[in-house]
Amino acid sequence: MNKLIDSLRERLPLVIKTCYGLLALVLAYSLTVDTSHAHTSVEKLPFFWSFFGFGAAAVIIGVARWFGHSGIMTRPDYYDRDAECTCTCSTTQKSSGEHA
Amino acid sequence: MFSAFTHPALILIAGALLLPFIRGPLRRPYLFLVPLLAMGAVVANSALPGQHGLVNFLDWQLVFGRVDRLSTIFALIMGLMAIIGTLYGLHVDNAKEHMAAWFYVAGSLGTIYSGDYLSLFLFWEMMAFASTFLIWFRRGERSLAAGYRYLLIHTIGGIILLAGIMLRYQAVGDITFSLMDVKQPELYTWLIMIGFGLNAAIVPLHSWLPDAYSEASFNGSVFMCAFTTKTAVYTLARGFAGFDILVLLGVIMALYGVIYAVMENDIRKLLAWSIVSQVGYMVAGVGIGTEMAINGASAHAVAHILYKGLLFMGTGSVLYMTGKTKFTELGGLYKKMPATMIFTIVGCLSISGAPLFAAFVSKGMIVGAGFEAHLNWAAWLLMLGATGTFMYNGLKLPYFLFFGENNCTNETWAKAADPPWNMQMAMTAGASLCIIVGSVPAALYSLLPYPVNYHPYGGYHIAETLQILGFAAIAFFMLKKYLVPEDKLCLDMDWLYRKAGSWFLWIAKNPIQWFDTAWGEAYRVVGLGSLMTTARFWSWFDWHGIDGVVDGLARCVRAIGGRVRTLQSGQIQFTIYFAATFAAVVLVAYVFLQLS
Numbered sequence: 001m002n003k004l005i006d007s008l009r010e011r012l013p014l015v016i017k018t019c020y021g022l023l024a025l026v027l028a029y030s031l032t033v034d035t036s037h038a039h040t041s042v043e044k045l046p047f048f049w050s051f052f053g054f055g056a057a058a059v060i061i062g063v064a065r066w067f068g069h070s071g072i073m074t075r076p077d078y079y080d081r082d083a084e085c086t087c088t089c090s091t092t093q094k095s096s097g098e099h100a
Numbered sequence: 101m102f103s104a105f106t107h108p109a110l111i112l113i114a115g116a117l118l119l120p121f122i123r124g125p126l127r128r129p130y131l132f133l134v135p136l137l138a139m140g141a142v143v144a145n146s147a148l149p150g151q152h153g154l155v156n157f158l159d160w161q162l163v164f165g166r167v168d169r170l171s172t173i174f175a176l177i178m179g180l181m182a183i184i185g186t187l188y189g190l191h192v193d194n195a196k197e198h199m200a201a202w203f204y205v206a207g208s209l210g211t212i213y214s215g216d217y218l219s220l221f222l223f224w225e226m227m228a229f230a231s232t233f234l235i236w237f238r239r240g241e242r243s244l245a246a247g248y249r250y251l252l253i254h255t256i257g258g259i260i261l262l263a264g265i266m267l268r269y270q271a272v273g274d275i276t277f278s279l280m281d282v283k284q285p286e287l288y289t290w291l292i293m294i295g296f297g298l299n300a301a302i303v304p305l306h307s308w309l310p311d312a313y314s315e316a317s318f319n320g321s322v323f324m325c326a327f328t329t330k331t332a333v334y335t336l337a338r339g340f341a342g343f344d345i346l347v348l349l350g351v352i353m354a355l356y357g358v359i360y361a362v363m364e365n366d367i368r369k370l371l372a373w374s375i376v377s378q379v380g381y382m383v384a385g386v387g388i389g390t391e392m393a394i395n396g397a398s399a400h401a402v403a404h405i406l407y408k409g410l411l412f413m414g415t416g417s418v419l420y421m422t423g424k425t426k427f428t429e430l431g432g433l434y435k436k437m438p439a440t441m442i443f444t445i446v447g448c449l450s451i452s453g454a455p456l457f458a459a460f461v462s463k464g465m466i467v468g469a470g471f472e473a474h475l476n477w478a479a480w481l482l483m484l485g486a487t488g489t490f491m492y493n494g495l496k497l498p499y500f501l502f503f504g505e506n507n508c509t510n511e512t513w514a515k516a517a518d519p520p521w522n523m524q525m526a527m528t529a530g531a532s533l534c535i536i537v538g539s540v541p542a543a544l545y546s547l548l549p550y551p552v553n554y555h556p557y558g559g560y561h562i563a564e565t566l567q568i569l570g571f572a573a574i575a576f577f578m579l580k581k582y583l584v585p586e587d588k589l590c591l592d593m594d595w596l597y598r599k600a601g602s603w604f605l606w607i608a609k610n611p612i613q614w615f616d617t618a619w620g621e622a623y624r625v626v627g628l629g630s631l632m633t634t635a636r637f638w639s640w641f642d643w644h645g646i647d648g649v650v651d652g653l654a655r656c657v658r659a660i661g662g663r664v665r666t667l668q669s670g671q672i673q674f675t676i677y678f679a680a681t682f683a684a685v686v687l688v689a690y691v692f693l694q695l696s
Contacts, residue, residue, distance in 0.1 A: 001434075001441075001442070002434065023574075029563055029566075030567055035560060039479070052483070053567055053568035053575070054575045056488070058579065061362065064358075073586065073588035074591055076587055078589050
């Protein structure tokens with residue numbers, strides 16, 4: 001398995017081109033499917049779900065980035081310091097470093 | 101083996117109580133046997149629809165065994181997860197941890213089979229208390245604190261639920277747990293819904309979930325990810341199908357969980373946020389309330405338990421072997437943990453709804469039900485959330501954990517390896533079930549509460565899914581520099597009560613302590629001084645005033661008594677003398693008064 005992954009990583013441009021080729025096949029296939037199962041008319045536009053997938057992912061990345069850097073993401077010991085300020089017995093641990 | 105209804109919770113509870121006495125080489129077979137027996141009981145019960153385990157208690161009839169299609173599908177997946185979870189932690193030598201896990205599963209199965217609110221509440225609380233120990237057994241102050249917060253929040257939720265049950269009993273006069281009149285909700289309807297909704301991690305009552313699940317022991321979180329929220333989904337599906345507000349709340353959960361998971365640096369917290377998001381789909385399905393939506397919520401609960409259990413087993417293996425859970429302390433692990441990587445990727449594809457994997461056959465039912473119920477806004481937003489799920493769970497998690505930049509220290513890298521055989525066996529079982537459910541959905545569909553008229557492997561659904569996944573992947577790789585994990589903490593709703601707790605402690609330690617000290621000093625100087633002065637005065641008054649009067653009276657009485665005693669001396673001449681004198685005095689006084 002490791003050798004396969006290493007080999008694919010060494011041939012990254014070829015892997016990327018193969019993925020693009022597969023996506024092109026998917027796009028071609030999407031033009032052939034019966035769209036009568038679509039729930040709304042907008043879904044019947046060619047490649048609609050491709051645009052939706054790309055757009056939705058970009059919007060989510062943008063919103064998460066903006067939200068996180070608007071003050072939601074803070075220092076990792078944020079609550080530990082609070083505990084130190086209020087408790088005399090606040091010897092904190094690093095949970096990530098603790099073995100289960 | 102089981103010809104009559106056998107409650108699987110009883111098997112698990114009895115098994116847990118006997119576990120400390122089973123030692124040595126018998127321990128592991130016993131650990132495997134008990135959940136297997138419980139699963140056997142669930143399977144046998146599924147052939148016995150109706151009400152069983154009826155117990156008369158005071159004026160009520162308790163129903164411990166309501167068997168129908170809805171309870172059966174949830175009981176089956178819970179029983180299955182109990183086996184997988186126990187197998188995963190088979191090497192854990194701490195009997196108490198297994199006992200807590202089995203009591204927890206027993207609480208879940210008991211709730212699912214309950215036909216009345218009283219027995220439901222009993223098992224509901226058993227679930228909350230038992231699962232707290234799965235957090236505490238990781239040990240360490242952070243887990244201890246998270247466990248207390250978890251217990252506190254669930255106790256509050258339990259009180260709200262109990263208040264709703266009591267109000268409902270007062271209004272309706274019975275304790276049967278059945279579908280509520282959600283079109284005309286009363287106060288008790290809301291209270292019971294909030295009680296259930298807290299366990300389902302409905303936003304804004306969700307903060308306990310990422311807080312607790314990321315701090316639980318490595319195998320504790322495998323159990324926790326399956327039981328609490330999905331049992332709550334069952335109760336909502338049983339009691340609140342078609343409750344409109346749940347559609348909105350479910351959509352909010354689906355998107356809120358996605359945004360936080362995208363920001364998250366801790367791999368297990370990311371999965372916890374993912375639970376909030378995925379349970380949002382089920383809650384929305386319950387809110388939509390049609391047969392297809394309830395089928396979708398039930399099918400997604402089954403799929404979710406399988407893939408989320410698998411993902412928590414994969415990340416739990418990383419924690420167990422390396423001791424680390426942060427992306428910023430991990431990376432490039434495919435070289436050291438290849439089997440774990442494969443299992444985790446199967447979980448990632450399953451949660452992403454890729455064809456042939458679990459969620460592909462379940463998530464679309466809920467979204468489709470939304471469109472069919474003309475709730476297009478909800479269906480579109482759920483599709484947006486589904487794309488986000490692929491982003492953070494299908495791409496971010498495996499990429500930054502197994503392939504991205506290697507942030508491991510030499511010590512972490514040296515420790516990294518695939519976990520023991522039993523953990524790999526459990527992951528093999530989980531991964532196989534994810535693929536079986538996704539590839540051959542007919543078996544799952546045959547267990548759903550209502551007849552299924554849904555065909556996931558139509559050309560349109562496959563083309564739609566592949567386009568979304570493919571182009572979301574392009575967006576991910578184009579924008580991945582904005583997704584590189586940062587060693588940060590993401591503030592959430594728990595900020596409110598954690599800050600409130602800190603403020604309370606500060607107020608207690610500063611102004612209240614100062615006031616208490618000042619009040620004590622003032623009391624000592626003013627209150628105590630004046631009290632002592634007053635006491636001294638009353639002492640003096642008592643000594644000289646009260647005692648003087650009392651003693652004077654006593655002396656007077658004694659003197660009179662002395663005089664009177666001479667009258668009783670028995671000498672007749674003194675008696676005649678005093679009587680004649682007294683008579684003379686009276687006579688003279690009378691004459692004098694007459695003359696005057």
